[in-house]
Amino acid sequence: MTIHNAAMGRSGGYFQMQKRLILLKVLCTKLIVVLLSLPVDARxxxxxxxxxxxxxxxxxxxxxxxxxxxxxxxxxxxxxxxxxxxxxxxxxxxxxxxxxxxxxxxxxxxxxxxxxxxxxxxxxxxxxxxxxxxxxxxxxxxxxxxxxxxxxxxxxxxxxxxxxxxxxxxxxxxxxxxxxxxxxxxxxxxxxxxxxxxxxxxxxxxxxxxxxxxxxxxxxxxxxxxxxxxxxxxxxxxxxxxxxxxxxxxxxxxxxxxxxxxxxxxxxxxxxxxxxxxxxxxxxxxxxxxxxxxxxxxxxxxxxxxxxVRLRVIDEDFSAAAGLAKLDERLLDTPAAIGRLWRGFAWKRELLITAEDTSAPNERPLTFEWRLLRGDPQRVWIEPQGADGRTARIRIAWHDPWTELVAHGKSFSERRVSRVDIGVFADNGVHDSAPAMISIDFPEHQVRRYTKGKDGEKRLLSIDYDASGRDAYFDPVLFWSAAWTDKARYDESGTLSGWERHHSDSGITDFVSHDPNDRTTQYEIGNGDRHIPTLRHVAE
Structure with a gap:
């Protein structure tokens, strides 16, 4: 506070000054009390x-x-x-x-x-x-x-x-x-x-x-x-x-x-x-x-x-080298999350997963729930095993992409989805645990057709890989696009022998062997660990 000298020239200026100083002291004391009561910056x-x-x-x-x-x-x-x-x-x-x-x-x-x-x-x-x-x-x-x-x-x-x-x-x-x-x-x-x-x-x-x-x-x-x-x-x-x-x-x-x-x-x-x-x-x-x-x-x-909940895969038919590019399907193996990428050609896949490594921190007896959180219940089969359900056999059939309704107040929009999620919960009699999750992600950018074989089981008929040609999104870190469509060819025993490959750009159709030892054709995929992140604030 600045006190101007003009106040000193007035009648009784000295006493006025004293009153102002006393008032200022009172105001400052109150101000200190108020400031102390306000939140201060966190440590x-x-x-x-x-x-x-x-x-x-x-x-x-x-x-x-x-x-x-x-x-x-x-x-x-x-x-x-x-x-x-x-x-x-x-x-x-x-x-x-x-x-x-x-x-x-x-x-x-x-x-x-x-x-x-x-x-x-x-x-x-x-x-x-x-x-x-x-x-x-x-x-x-x-x-x-x-x-x-x-x-x-x-x-x-x-x-x-x-x-x-x-x-x-x-x-x-x-x-x-x-x-x-x-x-x-x-x-x-x-x-x-x-x-x-x-x-x-x-x-x-x-x-x-x-x-x-x-x-x-x-x-x-x-x-x-x-x-x-x-x-x-x-x-x-x-x-x-x-x-x-x-x-x-x-x-x-x-x-x-x-x-x-x-x-x-x-x-x-x-x-x-x-x-x-x-x-x-x-x-x-x-x-x-x-x-x-x-x-x-x-x-x-x-x-x-x-x-x-601590999960562990006991057995499965997802592999380390699947699909044309022979890439790993096992994206994630951790106690609370297991992730698989569907690269293979089969109509149906299977996993045997256990939660037997889960222990109650308070020694309470546990029971387990295995629940389909997302996916077609007609194409996902979960079979818990044992009295407490600690282990389950899971079978999943191929899923084409589907849409979910998303509520926005009184309006709705659609979201395209191509992943199956299964939740695993441990119940201690008082609370259910946080979920451990099993996810199977499908290559939504591929157009696949399956048909029944002579044995009555479904088998792959064709795959259109040309996501870029169809302007379909795919994650280049995990998947790839190629300008062709493959039609599967099977021998008399029903074994996949090769592909009739129709090239989108030239219109030429040729035959490509499915021999796992054939390395004449190379396929590449983007590697996420090579990408240097460019991080930005995301206000939109």
Whole structure:
């Protein structure tokens, strides 16, 4: 405040000045009180290379990072936080010993583009990266190169927008061997990240698998914000002993996934939870019921914790060298997600999968549910085995692409789909677990025709590979296009002997042997690990 000298020349100027100084002192005291009552910037934790230990090429453990204890003088949520569930969280805070944000770290990975406001959660520690780490991109895009000794909530509203194979961060993670492994490790170490589906789940579902390893938001930039708030409030509502138990058992991420899915607006019953309603590849933020998530978290006891389902393939006829290009069909083999690409020519395929490696963290007896989440129930057969259903034989017949109706308020649109999803759940008598998932992705860009053979079983008649000629989308990281159509030729025993190949450009038809030892014809496929990501903020 500037006090002008003109006041001194007036009658009684000295006393007027004293009054003003007293008033100023009172105002300043009130101002200090008001400022102290306002939310302050969240605490920041600076990560430097000295805090990290390399545990494998390209991956570090941030063993030197410590999350400070909450400041009890600060509110659990900021005064301006009006998210659903905030008032309920304050009630739980007043009634009992909830965890709050003890041991929780927030990791924004789009350099502030879509970041949680520090004033929303004053006691939530925000991670910052040193300039040299940021220069190497450790702060940007997909998480997984750094593992933290804390419960981590993070996000990145970015996507690969350039190059030969643009894609969202979730699809990048699904189609790269490095990122598949890194993302799986995050889930097993109490890390929860939210990424937009940016153009990969709109008119067409372009994800090759459905998995619980991240939360994928429907939309682009800022579509992740409602999920960040919902998860933040849910983490804070967990009782302290439950939070510590989940952290120690590394079950934070699957438990949050269960709570999110169980409390969607489309999920009212257990039957709903065990159906595709609760397990889309990407979530519409309009379906979040944060208040219900907070309530379920606050009432979760350690002894009721649902387990993490661990899957393993015992036997299958998906192979390491299938189709014309002899490429691997086994995209993903992890405890909570198995992914297969249908490259072979058969009408029907089979897998034998077990969940026998699943253990209850609280020694409760478990039973298992195997449910078709997406696909034609007339073409998928699931046969659980044993009294508790820990193992199942799964048979799948070929699926042509189909469409699903997508609700937009009172209007609808269509989404093209070409993937079968099966969910596996463990029931401990109190809660069903988060899903483990089995996905079979079909090459939707191919036009296949099957017919009945002499034995009555269906067999391949022809494949049109010319996706480029038909202007049909395909993922060049996983699949390929060629300017021809193959008609299968079988010998008298019904064995595939070769192909009558009709070339789209020349109109010439010739014969190509199906001899597996014939290497005269070469086929190539794009390799996702060769693509250098061009990440951009995705506001559209």
């Amino acid at each position: 920041e934790i600076l990560l430097t290379k000295n805090d990290m230990v390399q545990i494998q090429p390209g991956v570090w453990a941030a063993s030197g990072v410590e999350v400070p204890k909450p400041d009890e003088e600060l509110p659990i949520v900021g005064a301006q936080n009006t998210e659903d569930g905030v008032r309920l969280l304050r009630v739980f805070k007043g009634q009992g010993d909830i965890n709050g944000f003890t041991g929780v770290l927030y990791d924004n990975r789009d350099r502030g583009h879509s970041s949680l406001s520090p004033n929303l959660y004053p006691n939530l520690s925000h991670l910052k990266y040193s300039s040299d780490l940021a220069a190497n991109g450790l702060d940007f895009g997909l998480a997984g190169r750094v593992i933290f000794p804390a419960v981590v909530l993070g996000n990145s509203s970015t996507a690969m927008t350039g190059g030969a194979a643009p894609r969202s961060l979730p699809r990048l993670a699904m189609t790269s061997a490095f990122w598949r492994a890194a993302t799986t490790a995050l889930y097993a170490n109490n890390h929860i990240y939210v990424y937009p589906e940016h153009r990969d789940y709109d008119a067409e579902d372009r994800f090759p698998v459905n998995w619980p390893y991240m939360i994928i938001s429907q939309g682009s930039s800022f579509s992740d914000q409602p999920f960040l708030n919902a998860v933040a409030l849910t983490l804070a509502a967990l009782p302290r002993d439950t939070f510590e138990y989940l952290s120690e058992k590394r079950l934070i991420a699957p438990t949050i996934q269960m709570i999110l899915r169980r409390n969607l607006k489309t999920v009212s019953t257990r039957a709903d939870y065990l159906s595709g309603k609760a397990h889309p590849p990407a979530f519409d933020s309009r379906l979040i019921r944060t208040g219900r998530m907070v309530a379920q978290a606050a009432n979760l006891r350690p002894e009721d914790t649902p387990p993490l």
